[in-house]
Amino acid sequence: MATTQVLMDAALTRAAAAKDADVADLLEELRIPSISTLPERRQDCLRNAEWLRARLERLGFKTEVVDVIEGGLPVVAAEWNGQPGKPHLTIYGHYDVQPADPIDEWESPPFEPEIRDGRIYARGCADNKGNHLATLKAVEHLFAAGEPPINLRFLFEGEEEITGESLPRYLRANGSKLKTDAVLVWDGGFDEDGNPTLATALRGLLYLELPCTRVGSEVWRRTPSTPSPGSSGSSRTAMVTSPYPAFTTESFRPAPRSWRTGRSTTSGTRKRY
Numbered sequence: 499m500a501t502t503q504v505l506m507d508a509a510l511t512r513a514a515a516a517k518d519a520d521v522a523d524l525l526e527e528l529r530i531p532s533i534s535t536l537p538e539r540r541q542d543c544l545r546n547a548e549w550l551r552a553r554l555e556r557l558g559f560k561t562e563v564v565d566v567i568e569g570g571l572p573v574v575a576a577e578w579n580g581q582p583g584k585p586h587l588t589i590y591g592h593y594d595v596q597p598a599d600p601i602d603e604w605e606s607p608p609f610e611p612e613i614r615d616g617r618i619y620a621r622g623c624a625d626n627k628g629n630h631l632a633t634l635k636a637v638e639h640l641f642a643a644g645e646p647p648i649n650l651r652f653l654f655e656g657e658e659e660i661t662g663e664s665l666p667r668y669l670r671a672n673g674s675k676l677k678t679d680a681v682l683v684w685d686g687g688f689d690e691d692g693n694p695t696l697a698t699a700l701r702g703l704l705y706l707e708l709p710c711t712r713v714g715s716e717v718w719r720r721t722p723s724t725p726s727p728g729s730s731g732s733s734r735t736a737m738v739t740s741p742y743p744a745f746t747t748e749s750f751r752p753a754p755r756s757w758r759t760g761r762s763t764t765s766g767t768r769k770r771y
């Protein structure tokens with residue numbers, strides 16, 4: 499049996515050779531206007547689910563399109579358990595897209611993909627069809643090169659853009675048969691420099707309540723000559739001249755943009771958090 503490295507090299511060689519065909523496949527999926535928010539696009543969403551089913555079945559995955567909620571959009575679940583005892587990877591994706599409004603701001607129609615300067619312009623290309631099709635193609639080339647060294651599962655939903663209940667309900671109902679060692683959620687895009695980003699912890703919400711108590715009136719003023727507590731006395735920041743805890747003016751400045759977005763600063767220094 500080929501080592502993982504040999505397998506990977508063979509898969510990458512095949513992927514490079516098949517680039518045009520793979521892009522053509524992506525363009526085909528991008529032509530499906532699978533907008534989950536619009537009832538008149540429901541049939542297109544269902545067509546997209548079947549489109550994915552056909553490709554996964556062709557790969558040898560045991561695939562089903564599951565109607566979890568009546569009137570909802572189905573979950574596409576595909577399994578390949580050809581490596582008993584080996585780890586299991588679950589790959590997530592969604593086949594629904596956002597509406598394309600405002601239409602007149604598109605240079606080319608949103609569901610007629612166009613390649614300009616090496617970039618594909620189409621609704622859903624970066625969220626999430628380009629992403630999930632890349633994972634599907636990676637698996638396809640891995641199979642063609644040999645056989646994946648781990649077990650694989652795809653879970654595609656059609657209600658991501660409407661925060662639908664179908665996938666959560668499917669997961670709750672089938673938890674025991676969906677055991678996995680890792681989940682790949684690739685639902686991000688590219689950074690400012692054009693590098694594909696693979697963000698972690700994309701799913702879920704964190705709510706934070708931060709109680710903050712302050713005095714009812716203004717108690718601080720800028721007194722550059724007054725040293726901050728614990729400083730050597732040369733601080734250029736002001737301190738609170740009151741019995742209340744000291745806040746410097748620096749404390750009230752918003753965090754630099756790079757802290758909040760993880761993107762590069764205006765000075766060009768790249769920081770990652």
Ligand SMILES: [Zn+2]
Nearest residue numbers: 625626658685
């Ligand atoms: Zn998305």
